[in-house]
Amino acid sequence: MSTAVAVEFRPKKIRLVAVTCAVFLVASFTVVGLLLGDTPTGVIFRTSDQVAMICLGVLLACGALLLARPRVRADAEGIEVRNVVTAHRYAWSDVLHVSFPDGASWARLELPDDEYVSVMAVQAVDREHAVAAVRALRELHRAATP
Template sequence: MRVAVAAEAVEFRPKRIRLVAVLSAVFLVAVFTVVGLLLGDTPTGVIFRTSDQVAMVCLGVLLAGGILLLARPRVRADAEGVEVRNVVTVHRFAWTDVLHVSFPDGASWARLELPDDEYVSIMAVQAVDRDHAVAAVRALRELHRAATP
């Protein structure tokens, strides 16, 4: 698969982890909702109130929200630089600050190599996405090559 990149912007997001995260979040909310609804009819002698049932559903929603953070990574690049959004952090780099884009053997995701032996992981480009990851790394390398002397 060849990716033609000129001066336009490219954006990549992980594919497989997004699917897994969404399905897991839906499953968690469903399970906690069912458990919350069934909580009132227990023969243990414990009295669960409506607030306990609502809290159980809310707990499922909170856990699902945490799992959905895994679907957040994104990388955007254009002729001027690259923006890497991982689970929590967002970094913007000019191409002149980036030494090269790499995908080390055995690594889970690609990374931007920076001066002073530093790097930033690009969680949006994951090894499990195979061809999608290869296309993303090629596009980022081509933009980097075009922007640096």
């Protein structure tokens, strides 16, 4: 049995997609905002409208970057799961299994009373990275539970 160490995993592909989308949104809304003043339609756009358009692009980009937020950290004591909005820490004694069901998009922690917590940081699209993450989490779980 190997000694358990702390591990941290984040999704790989979705982070690249989220950052690319965020850059595209900011660039697109900035261009539209700057060109908004020159329209032949007769509508008058003021500077405040242009600034609002750019700010809207920044807000949408921030929303896209939320998809890059998931993370899972685990050590000998327990596991911390941070998904898009929430973060929770569980002791290994509270976790029954670390699973990755067939057809699922991400891994999950099986808890007592038929409950489970999705681990969005370990995603199926990351393939080998996801396999390594699940193996490491299972090893830590096995080492911490009798």
